[in-house]
Amino acid sequence: MGSARERLRRLEMVTNPGLARLGVEQLLAELLDRVRELLSVDTTAVLLLDPSRCYLLATAARGLEEEVRQGVRIPLGQGFAGRIAAEKRPVVIDNVDHSNVLNPILRQTGIRSLLGVPLMVGGRVLGVLHVGTLSARRFTEDDTELLQLVADRAALALQAQMAVTDRAAAVALQRSLLPGPAPAIEDIRFASRYVPGGGGQVGGDWYDVFAVNRDRLWIVIGDVAGHGLDAAAAMGRLRSALRAYTLETHDPAEVLDKLDRHAHQFEPGNFATVLCGVLDPDHRRLRLSSAGHMPPILARPRVAAEVLEIPPDLPLGVELGHPRRVSTLDLGPGTVLVLYTDGLVESRSASIDVGLERVRAAVHSEPAEQVCIKVMGTLAGAAEPTDDIAVLVVAT
Numbered sequence: 001m002g003s004a005r006e007r008l009r010r011l012e013m014v015t016n017p018g019l020a021r022l023g024v025e026q027l028l029a030e031l032l033d034r035v036r037e038l039l040s041v042d043t044t045a046v047l048l049l050d051p052s053r054c055y056l057l058a059t060a061a062r063g064l065e066e067e068v069r070q071g072v073r074i075p076l077g078q079g080f081a082g083r084i085a086a087e088k089r090p091v092v093i094d095n096v097d098h099s100n101v102l103n104p105i106l107r108q109t110g111i112r113s114l115l116g117v118p119l120m121v122g123g124r125v126l127g128v129l130h131v132g133t134l135s136a137r138r139f140t141e142d143d144t145e146l147l148q149l150v151a152d153r154a155a156l157a158l159q160a161q162m163a164v165t166d167r168a169a170a171v172a173l174q175r176s177l178l179p180g181p182a183p184a185i186e187d188i189r190f191a192s193r194y195v196p197g198g199g200g201q202v203g204g205d206w207y208d209v210f211a212v213n214r215d216r217l218w219i220v221i222g223d224v225a226g227h228g229l230d231a232a233a234a235m236g237r238l239r240s241a242l243r244a245y246t247l248e249t250h251d252p253a254e255v256l257d258k259l260d261r262h263a264h265q266f267e268p269g270n271f272a273t274v275l276c277g278v279l280d281p282d283h284r285r286l287r288l289s290s291a292g293h294m295p296p297i298l299a300r301p302r303v304a305a306e307v308l309e310i311p312p313d314l315p316l317g318v319e320l321g322h323p324r325r326v327s328t329l330d331l332g333p334g335t336v337l338v339l340y341t342d343g344l345v346e347s348r349s350a351s352i353d354v355g356l357e358r359v360r361a362a363v364h365s366e367p368a369e370q371v372c373i374k375v376m377g378t379l380a381g382a383a384e385p386t387d388d389i390a391v392l393v394v395a396t
Contacts, residue, residue, distance in 0.1 A: 028060035031154050036062050038150070039143060041131040043111060046119070047074060047081050048127035051230065056081050056128060063132075066105050078102050080114060081128045088125055090117045090144045095136065106132070115139040117148040119155040126155055167202075167228070183211045187283055189395045191372035195380065197227075197343055197387040204231035204272065205341045205388035206239055212246050215281040221293065221339040221392050222274035234270045238263065238316070242276070252276040252289040253324035256316070260291065260324075263316040271317040275310070275339055279331075283396070286329045286337070291316050294342055295356075297363045299371075301334035305363040307356055334365040337394040343387035344379050355379065368395035 032044040043063030047056035056074040058067035066072075077086035079102025084091045093100050093114040101107060106114070109132075116130030129151045190209055196202040204224025211217050220242060224235045238259065245258045256276055263270060275293035277286050288296070292315035299305035313324045329337075338359065345355025362378040363371055372393045380389060 025060070027154075027157060031150075032060055032062045035129070035131060035147070035150060039115075039131055039147065042134045043109070043132040044130070046127060046129050047072075047085075048119075049076070049085065049125060056085055059127070064105060064109060066109075067103070070105070072103055072105065074102060080106070081116060081130060084116045084118050084128045084130070085125050088118050088120065088123075090115070090148060092139050092144065094138055096132075110134050113137040113139065115143060115147060117144070117151045119151050119158065121155045121159045126159060129154070183209065183217060185217065185283065187396055188217075188279075189368040191368035191393040191395075193372055193376055193389065193391045195343075195376075195389040197389065202232050203227040203388040204235040205343065205390040206235050207339065207390050207392040208239060208243070209392070210243065210246075216246075216250060217279040217283070218243075218246050219277045219279070219286070219339070219392065219394060220274065221341065221390060222272055223293070223341045223388070223390070224270060224272040226270075227388075234267055235272075237267065238270075238272060238274075242274070246278075250278060251326065252278050252287055253326045256289050256291045256313075257324050260314075260316045260320060264320055267317060269317075271315055273315045273342075284331055286331055288327045288329060289313070289324055290327075291324070292318075294340060294345065296340075297338040297360050298329070299336040299338075299363045299365050300332065301365040303365075305336075305360045307360055331396050333396055335396045336363060336365050336368070336371055338363050338371065338375060339392045339394070340375075341388060341390045343389040344375070344391060346387060348386070366395075368393040371395065 028046050036044045045061040045064050045067055046059050048059045050057050054076055058072040061067045074082045076082050096111050111132040113136055114130055114132045116128055119126040119129055192207055206222055208220040224231050241262045242259050245255045273293040274291040277288040279286050288310055290310045290312045292312050295310050296308050297305050298308050310327050311325045314322050345352055345359060358379055362374045
């Protein structure tokens with residue numbers, strides 16, 4: 001009874017609620033130190049799956065610091081740690097040799113016996129926690145159960161902290177990619193908004209306004225499917241590629257075609273809608289091409305706003321080989337054009353057509369900032385958005 005009580009006390013020492021308040025680095029360091037003491041082992045290590053979920057990366061270690069310093073990477077399904085992650089079960093190695101361990105550092109360190117368990121949350125593997133000894137040892141079922149229990153509790157805290165870290169990184173990335181002040185143009189004004197949805201979780205929405213060779217102004221709005229750091233990172237790469245392609249052509253359809261080929265080659269599995277337009281040097285004509293994006297709203301003086309019928313060609317990342325079309329829009333004094341992402345018009349309580357009509361009714365031939373205020377006030381209101389919202393208003 002005394003032994004069981006002591007083990008329970010030591011387990012609580014490893015998994016107490018205070019761990020959940022630590023950052024990822026502190027959490028892993030504290031966890032490994034406590035596990036090392038709890039199981040009386042010489043080495044402890046955590047390897048986490050990389051974003052591709054194809055490799056385990058050495059992230060923290062005690063007694064095996066070289067793993068982290070040398071950036072050890074283990075393919076999923078291979079070697080000791082790779083088997084644990086792929087099979088989602090504990091693995092014990094009584095005698096380490098070349099046949100059962102892929103990582104040479106484990107052999108070079110002189111480790112004789114290993115025990116490893118998966119770090120899992122809801123059936124999804126985050127990584128692997130393993131311990132080792134420099135002398136031969138037979139890890140028992142009790143050792144395995146105890147380490148797995150530690151790993152299960154630690155995985156919950158680790159997932160929560162990783163989500164916080166990813167969210168902070170995504171917010172920083174999103175903010176860094178929002179364009180600065182629009183180019184100063186005498187007869188055109190701009191206004192814009194970006195609001196993250198889903199409790200502040202950023203995603204792949206973006207807008208952009210930039211000049212090329214001082215005579216052509218590009219206006220872009222887009223939406224990469226998904227949320228979080230992965231979507232924000234993919235958005236940043238597509239935004240940069242699009243800007244580069246505008247140096248090669250003045251045709252927005254050709255820019256989107258190049259960007260689509262880029263997405264298929266370098267962003268497999270990512271899908272995006274984009275509305276891309278370029279103003280001619282005299283700023284009297286706008287040529288637009290849509291990769292499956294929401295139609296813009298147009299307002300002119302003394303005329304009710306309308307939803308423009310821009311042909312919505314295929315989104316990026318779907319299928320190559322389909323032609324992309326260009327629509328030409330003549331701009332006159334007092335013209336207002338509103339570009340937006342679907343988070344503005346989609347809701348659980350109403351159809352997208354209802355959202356489009358609400359935007360159309362809110363847009364009039366007014367200064368750009370005033371239009372932006374009205375659109376956001378009418379559509380976003382005081383409710384927390386469930387999806388990202390990006391809005392760009394262009395007014396002549």
